[in-house]
Amino acid sequence: MLVSTFETRFLGSCLALAGLIAAIAMPFHPNELAEGALLDSRWLPVHVGLLVAFTLSIPGLLGLWLVQRPLLARWGHGAFFLALVGCGLSVGMVALEVGAFPGIARTDPRPLMALMGPETPYWPSGLLFGTGFLTWIPGWMAVGVATATAGAFPRPLGVAITVCSAAVAVPIHFVGGGGEFLHALTGGAFGAAWLAAGLATVRGAADEAARAHIRAA
Numbered sequence: 631m632l633v634s635t636f637e638t639r640f641l642g643s644c645l646a647l648a649g650l651i652a653a654i655a656m657p658f659h660p661n662e663l664a665e666g667a668l669l670d671s672r673w674l675p676v677h678v679g680l681l682v683a684f685t686l687s688i689p690g691l692l693g694l695w696l697v698q699r700p701l702l703a704r705w706g707h708g709a710f711f712l713a714l715v716g717c718g719l720s721v722g723m724v725a726l727e728v729g730a731f732p733g734i735a736r737t738d739p740r741p742l743m744a745l746m747g748p749e750t751p752y753w754p755s756g757l758l759f760g761t762g763f764l765t766w767i768p769g770w771m772a773v774g775v776a777t778a779t780a781g782a783f784p785r786p787l788g789v790a791i792t793v794c795s796a797a798v799a800v801p802i803h804f805v806g807g808g809g810e811f812l813h814a815l816t817g818g819a820f821g822a823a824w825l826a827a828g829l830a831t832v833r834g835a836a837d838e839a840a841r842a843h844i845r846a847a
Contacts (some may be wrong), residue, residue, distance in 0.1 A: 638696050638835035645690025646828025648683040649821045655679035656798070656817025661810050662742045668735035674728065681724045687824065688717045694773070694827055697834035701780040709772030716766030723762045726755055763799065770795035774823075783830045791827060794820040 660670040667673065695710045731742060734752065738745065746756035771792045778788025798820040
């Protein structure tokens with residue numbers, strides 16, 4: 631095997647830890663459509679946590695793919711590739727939210743989306759965020775569908791990944807202030823879906839090792 635059971639279980643643990651951190655951090659995410667949100671006392675700790683979670687999600691996604699690889703349809707591999715691109719871009723997005731935009735907000739307190747508008751000096755970041763959302767969210771939704779249909783894990787796990795991936799992007803980005811409760815709910819659920827997927831990956835790697843041992847015996 632090119633990847634050992636231990637390595638796959640480690641990758642699954644990365645996704646589980648990413649989910650745990652995201653489930654804790656996302657419910658405290660400020661309403662980024664509100665003026666001054668970037669200077670909210672919650673902004674930096676939440677996004678530092680998400681930076682760690684999104685970084686861990688990259689190896690975690692690889693582990694989720696490895697366990698299911700023999701059972702995935704051809705399009706399912708494409709789903710994981712799309713999600714992998716989205717995960718990489720999501721790290722860049724959150725890095726800007728941690729390292730750049732809070733400083734900009736000290737002289738320009740407009741909401742994040744307004745700061746990335748085409749008429750601002752920061753418009754290239756808008757391209758990054760737009761591309762990131764168009765790969766990260768659809769990618770994870772597609773991973774959920776692929777997981778639900780591959781048969782390596784119980785179907786509800788894939789359904790949860792798909793539904794929570796779609797739901798987590800809507801309240802904070804489109805509903806506005808009235809959506810903060812929804813964002814807390816969907817953010818926690820999204821993190822829980824990652825956590826469940828990571829734990830399933832760890833168990834799946836262990837089960838595969840047990841089957842390999844039986845075959846060898």
